[in-house]
Amino acid sequence: MVIVCEAIAGDTIKFGLLQDGQPYPDINEYHKKFEKPVLTYKLHNLSNDIAKAEHQTRAVTVAFQVWRLRIKNLRFRRIYDDEKPDLDIWFRPQSYFGSAGVLAHATFPGQSKFYIEINDGWDWVSHAAIADIGHPPIVPIMIHEIGHVLGLVHDTFSNLSIMYPSFNLGAKKNDLYTRDVNRIQWLYGVRSLRQRIIDYFRRRRDAGWDFD
Numbered sequence: 711m712v713i714v715c716e717a718i719a720g721d722t723i724k725f726g727l728l729q730d731g732q733p734y735p736d737i738n739e740y741h742k743k744f745e746k747p748v749l750t751y752k753l754h755n756l757s758n759d760i761a762k763a764e765h766q767t768r769a770v771t772v773a774f775q776v777w778r779l780r781i782k783n784l785r786f787r788r789i790y791d792d793e794k795p796d797l798d799i800w801f802r803p804q805s806y807f808g809s810a811g812v813l814a815h816a817t818f819p820g821q822s823k824f825y826i827e828i829n830d831g832w833d834w835v836s837h838a839a840i841a842d843i844g845h846p847p848i849v850p851i852m853i854h855e856i857g858h859v860l861g862l863v864h865d866t867f868s869n870l871s872i873m874y875p876s877f878n879l880g881a882k883k884n885d886l887y888t889r890d891v892n893r894i895q896w897l898y899g900v901r902s903l904r905q906r907i908i909d910y911f912r913r914r915r916d917a918g919w920d921f922d
């Protein structure tokens with residue numbers, strides 16, 4: 711079963727401004743990135759599907775960490791209660807989504823609204839190790855949607871890319887593909903971490919160790 715993501719452009723989007731030095735000329739990159747050094751986000755509610763709330767919040771944290779491990783010039787911070795975040799994250803009922811096949815929505819940076827919405831019409835699980843064809847995992851879907859809010863458009867070159875526009879619920883996907891890494895580093899700089907550290911966190915995601 712293949713399920714799609716819909717990235718919302720709003721009325722300010724301009725695609726097709728090919729900029730010097732971008733890693734992949736076959737992609738018409740979005741014209742903006744997130745400009746502040748710290749992106750704050752608020753998880754406004756939780757899915758009804760997952761018994762442990764801590765597993766849901768951790769799934770979101772883990773997804774941000776996947777990008778953070780690779781980039782130098784942007785950090786992420788979760789905020790609570792009264793504070794106003796840069797990014798709003800919501801679980802929404804099916805009625806918010808045009809098609810039942812849409813897993814999530816996200817907007818691009820620099821628009822009047824800046825959010826990720828996850829379709830709670832689906833029966834979610836926290837991570838890919840326990841996902842199956844009827845139960846999409848939050849971690850890889852959130853990695854993908856965070857890619858949009860950081861300014862990445864879909865990449866149709868290979869379905870190995872986390873920014874591929876659809877998600878095969880039968881296959882496990884937990885990490886960035888080479889093109890994802892190169893594109894995000896073009897926007898936010900290269901974080902020089904030892905490969906074994908990056909691999910360690912990938913193994914954690916694959917095994918679901920973050921959710922014991």
Ligand SMILES: [Zn+2]
Nearest residue numbers: 715716717875
């Ligand atoms: Zn998408």
